[in-house]
Amino acid sequence: MRYHDSYLDAQTIAKAALAFLDKHGLAHNPIHYAIAYQHISETNAQLSKALSGILDEHSPDPYEMEILFDKYISENKPKSEKSIENLNKCIEHLETVNGESGTAVDQLEHSIDQGTDTDSTLISNIISAAKTVRNAQEKVNKQLAETRQQSDILMKELETARALAITDSLTKLKNRSGMDEYLAALPDKSFKQFCVAIADIDHFKQFNDEFGHLVGDLILKRLGKLFVEELPVPCQAFRFGGEEFVILMPECNLEQAIEVAERFRIVVAHLRFKNARTKKRLPPLTISLGVTGWVKGDDIEHALMRADQALYQAKDSGRNKVCSIKA
Numbered sequence: 520m521r522y523h524d525s526y527l528d529a530q531t532i533a534k535a536a537l538a539f540l541d542k543h544g545l546a547h548n549p550i551h552y553a554i555a556y557q558h559i560s561e562t563n564a565q566l567s568k569a570l571s572g573i574l575d576e577h578s579p580d581p582y583e584m585e586i587l588f589d590k591y592i593s594e595n596k597p598k599s600e601k602s603i604e605n606l607n608k609c610i611e612h613l614e615t616v617n618g619e620s621g622t623a624v625d626q627l628e629h630s631i632d633q634g635t636d637t638d639s640t641l642i643s644n645i646i647s648a649a650k651t652v653r654n655a656q657e658k659v660n661k662q663l664a665e666t667r668q669q670s671d672i673l674m675k676e677l678e679t680a681r682a683l684a685i686t687d688s689l690t691k692l693k694n695r696s697g698m699d700e701y702l703a704a705l706p707d708k709s710f711k712q713f714c715v716a717i718a719d720i721d722h723f724k725q726f727n728d729e730f731g732h733l734v735g736d737l738i739l740k741r742l743g744k745l746f747v748e749e750l751p752v753p754c755q756a757f758r759f760g761g762e763e764f765v766i767l768m769p770e771c772n773l774e775q776a777i778e779v780a781e782r783f784r785i786v787v788a789h790l791r792f793k794n795a796r797t798k799k800r801l802p803p804l805t806i807s808l809g810v811t812g813w814v815k816g817d818d819i820e821h822a823l824m825r826a827d828q829a830l831y832q833a834k835d836s837g838r839n840k841v842c843s844i845k846a
């Protein structure tokens with residue numbers, strides 16, 4: 520159970536939670552209320568820490584509240600455990616039914632072996648055993664259909680869990696594991712021409728410090744979308760953690776890869792963000808990129824190290840730049 524407050528305690532917390540919402544001009548909707556309740560009752564330390572960080576600066580807006588709710592309250596647990604439980608129950612039932620029909624047949628065999636029954640008793644025993652077996656068969660068929668349904672649900676849940684494991688929850692881009700899967704599935708011919716880039720947001724710490732991590736998260740989210748919208752096929756971006764992204768560029772020579780990176784850099788530099796609460800414009804955001812070639816036989820880690828060196832050069836020479844190192 521999540522809440523242990525007594526009736527009276529809960530009433531007191533509820534009043535304080537509503538007063539909190541009023542104080543910050545927030546609607547009494549379930550999302551805002553859940554945040555306020557958990558904050559006031561001190562039952563969610565991480566939520567309170569994030570909320571206090573915002574409260575130090577300003578009253579949270581509904582957008583920030585939604586992000587807090589998604590990050591610290593909302594639960595999206597996989598139902599796999601329940602499905603496995605159901606599947607096991609189906610199997611157990613199948614075993615019981617199978618046992619019932621086996622017992623009926625055993626009893627019949629026994630009375631035939633003994634030879635003590637009259638013909639009419641024997642016939643009625645055969646009919647009764649046949650009925651038991653037929654009933655059991657019907658039950659088995661029904662149960663099998665249910666088992667199939669449960670196993671389909673489980674398969675879907677496993678697929679979802681697998682997709683989640685290789686996806687970055689914030690940007691929705693594939694993560695490092697997703698990139699490893701992508702590389703493992705690459706046909707050999709793709710290695711003829713292949714480039715790798717690392718993109719990194721400039722002065723993102725400063726941005727976070729000035730506007731808060733939640734706004735920083737929104738920027739990362741927007742960048743994730745932009746990679747998908749702006750990178751030409753078959754280039755693909757992956758989030759490696761933090762504000763660092765890897766772009767794999769199959770079928771690109773170094774010159775073409777630099778062009779792709781440069782175009783993306785310019786798109787980002789032209790983006791304009793607005794603070795949803797204050798409606799004020801945020802300062803322009805820039806990224807730096809390091810590009811390198813990846814040749815057949817080379818370890819991807821080596822290519823990533825070269826791309827990182829190139830990125831370092833871009834940062835070192837003023838940022839908002841693309842630098843490259845040959846394979």
Ligand SMILES: Nc1nc2c(ncn2[C@@H]2O[C@H](COP(=O)(O)OP(=O)(O)OP(=O)(O)O)[C@@H](O)[C@H]2O)c(=O)[nH]1
Nearest residue numbers: 720721722723724725727732733735736761762834
């Ligand atoms: N909002 C947000 N910030 C993040 C996330 N991951 C990493 N960061 C922040 O990204 C910042 C990275 O800072 P630094 O590595 O110092 O780099 P920088 O400030 O961007 O400076 P340069 O890379 O040298 O231009 C840190 O403040 C991290 O907290 C995230 O998921 N969300």
